[in-house]
Amino acid sequence: MYALVDCNNFFVSCERTLDPTLEGKPVVVLSNNDGCVVSRSKEAKDLGIPMAAPAFKYKELFKEHDVKSFSAKFELYNARSQQVIDIASSFVAEYEVYSIDELFLNLTGFKYINIHDYCMEIKNKIKTEVNIPVSIGIAPTKTLCKVANRIVKDFPGNFDGVYILDTPEKIEKALKWLNIGDVWGIGRRLAVKMQDNGVYKAWDLLQKPEMWVRKVMGIHGVRMINELKGIRQLELDTPSPKKSIAVTRSFMEMLTKKEDVRERVETFGMYCSERLRKQNTCCKMVTVFVQTNRFRKDLPEYRNAITQILPNPTNSSILIGRVVNELFEAIFKEGFHYKKAGVIVNDFVPEDQRLINLFEEDTQNQHLPVMKAMDAMNKKFGKDKVRLGSMSGENTYGRKQLSPEYEAFLKNNTLKEANFRFH
Template sequence: MAVYALVDCNNFYVSCERVFNPALEGKPVIVMSNNDGCAVARSAEAKIIGVDMAAPAFKLRHLVESHGLVMLSSNYALYGDMSERVMSVLATFSPGAEVYSIDECFLDLDGLPVDDLTAWSQQIRATVRRWTGIPVSVGIGSTKTLAKLANRLAKKSKKANGALDLTGNPKWVEAALKQTPVGDVWGIGRQYAAHCGVNGICTAYDLTLQSDGWIKKTMGAVGLRTVMELRGTPVHTLDTAPSDRQTTCCSRSFGEAVEGFDQVRDAVVTFASRAAEKIRGQGLVAGALQVFAYTDRFRPDQPQFSLNSLIRLSPPTSSTPHIIGAALRGLETSWRDGYGYKKAGVILVDLVRPEDIPRDLFSQPQDAGVKPKALMAAVDGINSKLGKGAVGYGFAPKDAPWQMRCDNRTPSYTTSWDELPVVKA
C-alpha cells in the first residue's frame, strides 16, 4: 500500500529569523515581500492580532506600537540555505523524497519498517527542530493529496500536536474530509471552489460523493485526479528526479521609479548576470532571452508603458558576457524615453543541456573552448567563496534608486563570512 508523508515547515520565513534571534519567539512577526511591500509570512501571534496574508505593509505600521509587531525585510539567501538544511535532514528518514517547495517535502514511506507512524512523525519533528531549529508539521496519507490534507489538520489540531496519520483507519479519513472546506483542498482553485459552493458542495467529503462524470465535466481531468486521490486512489507519484527547468527569470521591482536609460541598463546587466549564473549552476544553456521593463500599474495618474523584447541566442549559451550583450540589445531596441520604470527583468528560455543542443556545420557554442569555460568557472567560484556580486559585470551601486528597499533585513547568518553570528563569552 502506498503511504506518503508531507513535512511542512511552520511559518518558514519567520521560523528562520527566530533561529538566529530567539528574542522574536512569542512576538508577532511578519516577513515582507520585495521592497517591503506586503506580508508574505506571518507568525501565529501576527495572525492573532489580525495580520492578513499579503496585507500592505503601510497598513500594518500602527500595529508596531499598539501590539509590538515586528516587520522584517525578506532574506532569501538565509531562507534558501535553511531550506537545504531541513531537506537534507528529511532525506535521512526516507530513501524517496520530493522537495515540493522551499518549505515542503514529500516522503515515500512505502516499505519502510515503521510500526507506529505517529511516533515516527514526532521523531522527525524533534530531529529537524534539534538539528536546524525549524519547527515542522507532518501529515501522512495513502495519497499525496491526503497527506497534504493531514498536514493541514496537524497544524490546526492541538490534539494532533503537529503530526497526523490518516492511514490507520478509514473513519479517520472520512472525518478529516468532513472537516476540510473544499477550497482548502490541494489542487482546488478559487474558481472551482466557488462553483462547488453554488452546487452545495462545501467540504472535501461532499466532493468525493460526486459522480466522476460531473467532476470531469465541471473540473476537468485534473480535478478528477484530485478527487480520486481524496478517495484514496494514488494518482500522483513521488517526483524524486524533477525535470530540467525550461525557463529561469531574474527580475525585481525598483525601490523607486527611474526614468534614465543608464539606471535601467545597470539593473538589466545585474539581472542578466544572475540569470546566467543560475543556469550554469544547473548545467543548462539558453536558446533565447526575453528582457522587459514596465511602469507602475498602480499609478494610473502617470504615463504607462511596457517594453518587451525577445532575442535569440544562436547558438545557445550560458556565457554571462553573451547573455548581457543580448539583453542590452533588446533593451536598446525597445527603449522609450519619458517613462518612470518601476520593474525590469531578464528571462532565459529554451533551456537545454549542452549535449542536447542541435548541431550544424557552421557554428559551435559561444562558450565552447577552454578559456570561456574557465573564465565563467573562475567568476562563479569567487562569488561562491566571497559572496554574490564579489566579481561581476557593470556597475550596480547599493544606493542606486532601482535597488530594492530592504531596510529591515537581518544579516545573512549562514551565507556570508562577514555576517556570521558571534557568540560572546
C-alpha cells in the same frame, strides 16, 4: 504511506533562529521592496494581519502592537530550508522537495516500525538541530497528506505536530470537516463553482458521480477524488531542469535614468546565465521587459517587451549580457518612471548538445573557462564577489529592514544563492 513535512510560519521561524527574543512576539516578513506581508507569526495572525497585506496600510497597527517587520532574507531561508531537507531526507530513501518549506517523504515499506513515532523523531530532530518547528501529515496519498497537515496546524494542541490518516473512518471524518476550497488543487474560482453545485466539504465532492467530476474538472478532478479516497494517483516527482528562467524585480524607488535601469537589467541577465550554467543548459531565446508603475495614475504609463532568438545556444554571461543590452536599447524610452524590469531566458538545450550555426561565429567555448572560474570563486567566497563590470553593485532586492543579527550571519557564513524569491 507518504508524509508531508511542512515548516510552520517558515520565514518567521527562520528569523527567530537568528534572534530568539522574537519568540512569542508578533512578527511579519515582507516581500521584495518591503511591499507585502509574505509570512506571519501566530501572534501576527491573531492581530488580524492578512497574508499579502500591503505593509504601508498596516504601519499604524505595527506600531501600536509592536509588530516586528523584517525584509525577506532569501539566503537565510534557503540555508535553513536545506538543513531541514537534509535532516528529513536522511530518514527515507525517496523524497520530493515541493517548495522551500515543504517536502514529501515516501514511507512505503515501513511495515515494522511505528510510523507516527518515526515522524515524531523527524520533527524533534529538526526542532533540536535547526530550531524550526514543523508539522507532519501522514496519509496514503499526497492529497490526503495535505489534509492531515491541515488538521495538525488547525488543532496544534491535539496532535503534537504529527497526525496520521490511516483508517477509512479517520479519512471520512477529515473530509467531512475540510472545506472544499481548502482541498489541494482547488482554487478560489473552482471552489465557488463547487459551492454553486452543492459541494461545500471535501466529502461532498466524493458523493458526486465521476461523469460530473470529469465534466467540471476534467481528468485532474478524477485523479483528485481518487487521491481523496486513498487511491494513489500522484507519485513523488524527481527534480528536472527548468524550462524557462526569469529574473524580475520591482525597484525600491522608481528609476528615470537610463543607466540606472540598464545596470539592473544587465544584472538580471547575468543571474539568468548563472542559473543556466548551474543546470548545465544553454538558452536559445532571450526576452527583456520594462514597465512603469501601473498604480501611479498621475504618471505616464509605459510597458514593453522584446524577444530575440540567438544564432547559437549559450549560457555565457558575456554573450547574454550583450543581447540583453541590445534589447534594452530597443525598448527603453526617456521620460518615464520605471518601476519593474526583468529578463527571461527559455528554449533550453543541454550544454553538451549545442547545434552551431555554420554562418555565425561561436564564442561560447572561448568564454567557458572565464565563466567556470567566476562560478567557482562566487561559490567559494559568496555571491557576486566576482562579477562583470556592467553588473550593478547595488542591492537589487530593495531590502531595508535587515537586522544586525542577519548582517553578522552573512559575515560568518558563505551561503548559496537563494532558490526561492518573491518578485
